[in-house]
Each structure stands twice: as structure tokens, then as C-alpha cells.
Amino acid sequence: MGSTVTTAEKKHFLRWFLANFQLQSREAEMLLRYMMTRENVLRRVHFVESFRQLPRVVVVATTCVTVAPFRYYRRNKPVSTDVEQAFLDLYQHPDEDIYVGLFFKDRATSSAYASVLEETSTAELEPAVREMISLQAELVIDQSVRAYQRELLMEAVNEALDMGDESAFYEATRRLLEFDGVLTSTAS
Numbered sequence: 001m002g003s004t005v006t007t008a009e010k011k012h013f014l015r016w017f018l019a020n021f022q023l024q025s026r027e028a029e030m031l032l033r034y035m036m037t038r039e040n041v042l043r044r045v046h047f048v049e050s051f052r053q054l055p056r057v058v059v060v061a062t063t064c065v066t067v068a069p070f071r072y073y074r075r076n077k078p079v080s081t082d083v084e085q086a087f088l089d090l091y092q093h094p095d096e097d098i099y100v101g102l103f104f105k106d107r108a109t110s111s112a113y114a115s116v117l118e119e120t121s122t123a124e125l126e127p128a129v130r131e132m133i134s135l136q137a138e139l140v141i142d143q144s145v146r147a148y149q150r151e152l153l154m155e156a157v158n159e160a161l162d163m164g165d166e167s168a169f170y171e172a173t174r175r176l177l178e179f180d181g182v183l184t185s186t187a188s
Contacts, residue, residue, distance in 0.1 A: 005116050007042045013116045021062040021104050024069030027083035028060045034087065035100075041090060044097045047116045054099045058086055064105040153179055 014036040023029045035041050051057040055075040061067040072086035073079055080086065090098060107113050153176040160169035177183040 005047070005118055007039055010042050010045055010047070010116055011036050013047070013112055016112050017102065017104075021064070024061050024063050025083060028058075028070045031058070031083055031087050031090070032060065035090070035098075038094070041094050041098075044095065046097060046099050046118045047113070048099045048101060048118060051099050051101045056089070056093075056096060057099045057101060059101040059103070061103040062105065065103045067103040150176070150179060 014032055018029065018032060018036075023032075035045050048054070051059070051073070054073075057071075057073040059068070059071040059073070061069050068081070070081055070083055070086075071079055072082070072089075074089060102113065104110075104113075153172065156172040157169065157176055160166075160172050174183065
């Protein structure tokens with residue numbers, strides 16, 4: 001997690017949230033109250049803005065927004081609108097992290113909400129997503145290294161031209177063409 005929010009801060013926020021907003025789903029309100037009163041569960045609750053690719057997510061909406069009232073996402077399972085299923089899963093797996101996305105009026109400017117938001121790190125992402133990010137990073141590094149190596153070869157060609165050294169020019173040009181794949185290297 002990018003930032004650590006204490007259970008006391010989470011409890012205080014949930015108390016404020018439930019006092020100031022009416023949820024579209026009464027059962028979702030009961031689920032949030034359950035989270036708020038169980039410290040072992042609350043320790044594993046993380047409020048997030050971006051919850052794509054996270055393993056277990058609850059999304060709750062208030063009556064002041066036009067978003068689906070409740071959604072429960074569990075890795076490798078279909079999306080559910082059944083609060084009871086989310087509650088049961090939370091009850092059966094209290095040691096697993098759960099990410100909560102809340103939709104309410106003015107959430108983007110709410111200092112109370114901002115104070116409990118946590119950023120997700122790549123450690124929480126699906127393994128396949130982590131692998132894809134890793135492959136993309138390797139590709140960017142490889143491209144950068146290749147561009148630098150080509151730039152060095154071009155400098156050698158330019159130096160040979162500036163010095164008027166014909167044999168150095170031909171050698172540098174040959175190495176550049178081999179690097180670019182235009183020529184295949186010849187065995188000596």
C-alpha cells in the first residue's frame with residue numbers, strides 16, 4: 001500500500017460516511033457497519049479509487065449518485081450484486097484484503113474520503129498484469145539501450161568522416177549496418 005491508514009481512521013471515516021450519506025442498498029450499509037465494528041476485518045479494508053485488477057472489491061453507491069447500488073468482485077468469479085455473498089466471503093476469509101470503492105456526491109473533493117484513500121501497488125495486481133507490466137518495462141529498457149548503442153555507432157561514423165579517415169569510416173559504417181540488420185556479420 002502506498003500509504004497506511006489506521007483502523008481508528010477507517011472507523012472514524014465510516015462513521016462519518018454512514019451519518020452523512022444514505023446508501024442505495026440497506027444491506028450494503030449493514031456490510032459497512034459490520035466492517036466498521038470488526039477490527040480484524042477493518043485492518044484488511046482499503047479504500048481505493050482505482051480497483052481494477054484487485055483480488056476482492058466491494059463497490060457501494062449512495063442515493064445521491066447514479067451508479068449501481070452494490071457490486072462485489074472476487075478474482076476469477078463473476079461480478080455479484082448479492083451483498084449476502086460478499087458478507088459471507090468476508091466472514092469466511094477475514095485475513096484477506098478487501099478493497100472498497102465508494103461512490104457519493106462530491107467524493108472527488110471530500111477531504112474525509114481523501115484522508116483514508118490508499119493507492120494500490122503492483123503487489124496487489126493480478127500476477128498476469130504484473131507480468132505484462134514487467135514485460136513492457138523490459139521492452140522500454142531494451143529499446144533505450146539499443147537506441148544508445150546505435151547513437152554510439154553513428155558517432156563513430158561521424159568522427160571518421162570528420163577526420164577524413166576512409167578505412168575507419170568503412171569499418172564504422174559496416175558495424176552500423178550490421179547493427180541495423182542490413183548486413184549479416186561475416187566470419188573472419
